[in-house]
Amino acid sequence: MSAVHRILLILSGLALVAVIFLPIWRIELDAAQYPEGLELQIYSNKLAGQVDIINGLNHYIGMKTLHAEDFIEFTVLPYIILFFALAFLFIGLLRNRKLLYGLFFCFLLFGIAALVDFYIWEYNYGHQLDPNAPIKVPGMSYQPPLIGYKQLLNFGAYSIPDIGGWIFILCGIILAYCTVREWQNNKTLKLKSYEKL
Amino acid sequence: MTFTKYILTSLMASAMLSTFHACKPKGAGSAVSGDAAEKVYVAPGKYDEFYNFVSGGFSGQLSVYGLPSGRLLRVIPVFSLDPEKGWGFSEETKPMLETSHGNVPWDDLHHVQLSKTDGNYDGRWVFVNANNTPRIARIDLTTFRTAEVLELPNSGGNHSSPYITENTEYVVAGTRFSVPLDGESGDVPINTFKKNFRGTLSFVSVSKDNGNMELAFQIETPGVNYDLSRAGKGTSHGWFFFSTYNTEQANTLLEVNASKNDKDFILAVNWKKAEEYLKAGRGRKVTGLKYAHNTYDEKSHTAKTTFNTETVVLKAEELEGLCYYIPCPKSPHGVDVDPTGEYIVGSGKLAAVIPVFSFAKMQKAIQEKQFEGKFGGIPIIKYESALYGEVQKPGLGPLHTEFDGKGNAITSFFVSSELVKWNIKDLKVLDRTPTFYSTGHLMIPGGDTKNPDGKYVIAYNKITKDRFLPTGPELAQSAQLFDISGDKMQLLLDFPTIGEPHYAQAIKAEKVKDKSVKIFKIEENTSPYVAKGDKDARVERKGNQIHVYLTSIRSHFMPDNIEGVQLGDEVYFHVTNIEQDWDMPHGFAVKGAKNGELLIMPGETQTLKWIPDRVGVFPFYCTDFCSALHQEMQGYIRISKKENNVPLIYSLGTNQPQEKTN
Numbered sequence: 001m002s003a004v005h006r007i008l009l010i011l012s013g014l015a016l017v018a019v020i021f022l023p024i025w026r027i028e029l030d031a032a033q034y035p036e037g038l039e040l041q042i043y044s045n046k047l048a049g050q051v052d053i054i055n056g057l058n059h060y061i062g063m064k065t066l067h068a069e070d071f072i073e074f075t076v077l078p079y080i081i082l083f084f085a086l087a088f089l090f091i092g093l094l095r096n097r098k099l100l101y102g103l104f105f106c107f108l109l110f111g112i113a114a115l116v117d118f119y120i121w122e123y124n125y126g127h128q129l130d131p132n133a134p135i136k137v138p139g140m141s142y143q144p145p146l147i148g149y150k151q152l153l154n155f156g157a158y159s160i161p162d163i164g165g166w167i168f169i170l171c172g173i174i175l176a177y178c179t180v181r182e183w184q185n186n187k188t189l190k191l192k193s194y195e196k197l
Numbered sequence: 198m199t200f201t202k203y204i205l206t207s208l209m210a211s212a213m214l215s216t217f218h219a220c221k222p223k224g225a226g227s228a229v230s231g232d233a234a235e236k237v238y239v240a241p242g243k244y245d246e247f248y249n250f251v252s253g254g255f256s257g258q259l260s261v262y263g264l265p266s267g268r269l270l271r272v273i274p275v276f277s278l279d280p281e282k283g284w285g286f287s288e289e290t291k292p293m294l295e296t297s298h299g300n301v302p303w304d305d306l307h308h309v310q311l312s313k314t315d316g317n318y319d320g321r322w323v324f325v326n327a328n329n330t331p332r333i334a335r336i337d338l339t340t341f342r343t344a345e346v347l348e349l350p351n352s353g354g355n356h357s358s359p360y361i362t363e364n365t366e367y368v369v370a371g372t373r374f375s376v377p378l379d380g381e382s383g384d385v386p387i388n389t390f391k392k393n394f395r396g397t398l399s400f401v402s403v404s405k406d407n408g409n410m411e412l413a414f415q416i417e418t419p420g421v422n423y424d425l426s427r428a429g430k431g432t433s434h435g436w437f438f439f440s441t442y443n444t445e446q447a448n449t450l451l452e453v454n455a456s457k458n459d460k461d462f463i464l465a466v467n468w469k470k471a472e473e474y475l476k477a478g479r480g481r482k483v484t485g486l487k488y489a490h491n492t493y494d495e496k497s498h499t500a501k502t503t504f505n506t507e508t509v510v511l512k513a514e515e516l517e518g519l520c521y522y523i524p525c526p527k528s529p530h531g532v533d534v535d536p537t538g539e540y541i542v543g544s545g546k547l548a549a550v551i552p553v554f555s556f557a558k559m560q561k562a563i564q565e566k567q568f569e570g571k572f573g574g575i576p577i578i579k580y581e582s583a584l585y586g587e588v589q590k591p592g593l594g595p596l597h598t599e600f601d602g603k604g605n606a607i608t609s610f611f612v613s614s615e616l617v618k619w620n621i622k623d624l625k626v627l628d629r630t631p632t633f634y635s636t637g638h639l640m641i642p643g644g645d646t647k648n649p650d651g652k653y654v655i656a657y658n659k660i661t662k663d664r665f666l667p668t669g670p671e672l673a674q675s676a677q678l679f680d681i682s683g684d685k686m687q688l689l690l691d692f693p694t695i696g697e698p699h700y701a702q703a704i705k706a707e708k709v710k711d712k713s714v715k716i717f718k719i720e721e722n723t724s725p726y727v728a729k730g731d732k733d734a735r736v737e738r739k740g741n742q743i744h745v746y747l748t749s750i751r752s753h754f755m756p757d758n759i760e761g762v763q764l765g766d767e768v769y770f771h772v773t774n775i776e777q778d779w780d781m782p783h784g785f786a787v788k789g790a791k792n793g794e795l796l797i798m799p800g801e802t803q804t805l806k807w808i809p810d811r812v813g814v815f816p817f818y819c820t821d822f823c824s825a826l827h828q829e830m831q832g833y834i835r836i837s838k839k840e841n842n843v844p845l846i847y848s849l850g851t852n853q854p855q856e857k858t859n
């Protein structure tokens with residue numbers, strides 16, 4: 001394993017530790033009455049931003065109120081991220097190529113699973129509406145976009161990764177890069193030794 | 198006469214007539230030049246450059262305008278009831294109107310002073326005076342609310358107030374009407390004015406940390422009328438100047454009897470000397486007084502009144518070096534100090550000149566004892582010894598002077614209805630412009646500080662007449678904004694004001710706007726009647742008092758059905774607005790309340806007392822259109838006869854008791 005890749009993996013591992021304490025995702029809402037905007041931030045272990053105000057507004061359309069304790073994710077996410085952080089460090093120090101391939105696979109799988117989970121979560125909140133809600137618009141659901149912008153009644157919702165999310169994505173890219181380069185290096189090495197034979 | 202001749206004659210006649218018309222000077226309309234609109238236009242969504250705090254006169258309130266647009270931003274209730282905001286109607290705000298006379302629901306608010314540090318506005322507080330029942334109030338500029346009101350003993354008509362020193366060490370209050378001092382000895386014949394009536398100057402200290410006011414001491418002087426005052430600054434820091442009239446000491450028909458003397462006085466007070474005398478124990482402790490001190494606490498959202506009973510009085514005529522009179526022509530109204538502190542401008546409202554006094558010359562005259570006698574035991578400095586010079590033929594009826602920071606002064610003229618700009622050094626008139634009509638006070642942003650912002654001047658006019666669409670006999674008074682950045686003053690804008698605007702001040706918006714509070718934090722609410730969430734909402738009986746702890750949030754009250762209240766009960770609605778979102782107040786009103794409404798800010802608790810006068814079911818509702826479901830924000834309270842024994846119950850969302858529903 002090349003020294004550059006090892007350093008990159010170790011640095012990524014350290015950066016992932018920081019992700020535990022940084023906001024990972026954000027949903028920005030704006031409407032005519034909220035020129036200053038409302039913001040929901042998702043950490044690995046909690047919700048932040050103007051959760052109470054958003055909950056207050058959501059009662060009009062019968063959306064369930066958001067409470068961190070309703071999400072099992074918040075109890076396991078910090079450990080999963082910590083696990084990945086340690087794995088990055090460990091593999092960087094151990095220089096084990098096989099394990100590197102394994103980590104890349106797991107990390108990719110986790111990324112996809114997290115997005116799917118987030119989508120389901122948004123779907124449920126957007127669709128499971130209280131039938132007694134004061135405002136009912138036939139056929140209307142309020143699922144925020146997975147990523148990007150969507151107009152929901154009078155609110156525009158903008159969903160994007162936050163600083164922690166961007167670090168996470170960057171770590172993924174670095175991991176992919178290291179994995180591919182190591183795989184290529186290994187192939188040429190094998191080829192060379194084969195030629196020598 | 199032939200037909201042609203007839204035509205020619207008529208043509209000539211009409212030509213002459215039109216020439217006569219052209220000779221008549223043009224009216225006010227022509228005074229506005231082309232780019233005025235552009236200079237005052239603040240585009241929608243954009244902010245004004247200045248906050249303008251304008252006294253509300255006999256409305257008892259303080260208004261806040263944006264400059265240069267003239268947009269009304271806020272009316273802050275101070276000395277008068279304000280049903281719109283529940284001021285003086287809620288149990289929490291009632292103590293703010295408390296005085297030694299009881300609850301006084303009105304006053305006459307004349308002057309405005311922004312707090313200063315180093316002679317410049319610091320954007321912390323605004324002080325205002327109550328002219329009728331002597332009081333000083335402090336408004337907090339983080340909340341734009343009245344935070345404190347202090348009553349003044351031994352005073353009548355608090356007019357030369359609330360002028361402040363350059364670091365807000367003191368706010369002063371000079372009594373307009375000299376009166377016998379408070380207490381039983383005040384029962385004297387009115388025609389013993391000269392013997393028994395005294396003029397007091399109150400020095401109120403201001404805490405640097407929290408702005409709290411305290412009557413530090415009073416200076417007792419011969420009985421005259423005190424009109425206005427200004428603190429020295431820079432070189433004259435440590436001195437205070439008060440204009441006086443009625444040095445004739447008349448007690449009847451003052452119009453004639455107080456206008457006899459050629460010169461009245463400006464009283465110069467050395468307040469640093471006063472502090473020395475106090476330290477040396479030369480003050481006289483006066484007890485048996487009663488004056489109210491009202492404070493509003495933003496954590497408990499509750500005002501309280503304490504009554505003070507004593508103060509320390511320094512007698513001017515007995516303490517050498519404390520006070521000096523400077524003669525000033527004809528009933529001086531304004532006494533204004535230039536940005537350097539060296540020049541003191543007296544404006545005799547019946548005088549033909551504006552005298553400008555020199556602080557340095559005055560000091561020299563005191564040292565060399567250039568006195569022309571005494572008045573009531575206080576030395577009078579010779580007019581010429583203190584005089585720097587006179588502005589000749591400035592106009593008629595000078596009242597007030599502000600400074601542009603470029604070496605010029607602008608004086609308002611009531612009688613000739615104009616503003617006149619003159620140079621302080623050579624005392625030459627530079628420019629004059631008519632006002633519509635009869636200006637009282639004028640204001641340059643920072644015009645009484647060490648560093649005025651000489652961009653605009655505003656004339657606050659006493660007469661409005663034809664300036665706006667007529668509204669019957671009663672018209673709004675007007676303010677007029679002029680651009681003074683060039684050599685010529687240029688009229689830009691008229692705007693109507695509330696009550697009668699007297700003095701006003703303006704401060705750069707940056708010094709205030711970012712400190713503005715958006716909500717009160719519900720977790721910091723220490724009101725004994727707070728309900729921090731629906732679980733705290735309840736109804737309790739204490740004897741014949743019913744305490745309803747209501748929460749309000751878009752778009753319901755908790756509880757909204759209340760039964761078991763009996764005729765003869767007193768109901769206290771303690772409403773907590775549990776919103777934590779900016780600009781989300783809720784109101785509260787109940788049918789038949791001989792009281793006002795409540796307007797409750799997010800995180801705040803306010804109480805409305807209601808004494809039901811008949812049996813029945815009474816609706817209550819939110820008065821501030823808060824949301825799409827505002828009209829649904831309502832409730833019912835049932836009032837029963839005592840003997841009906843209806844149990845005390847309350848609910849929200851479910852019917853109580855269950856079995857009795859239909």
Ligand SMILES: [Cu+2]
Nearest residue numbers: 783819823830
């Ligand atoms: Cu409401």
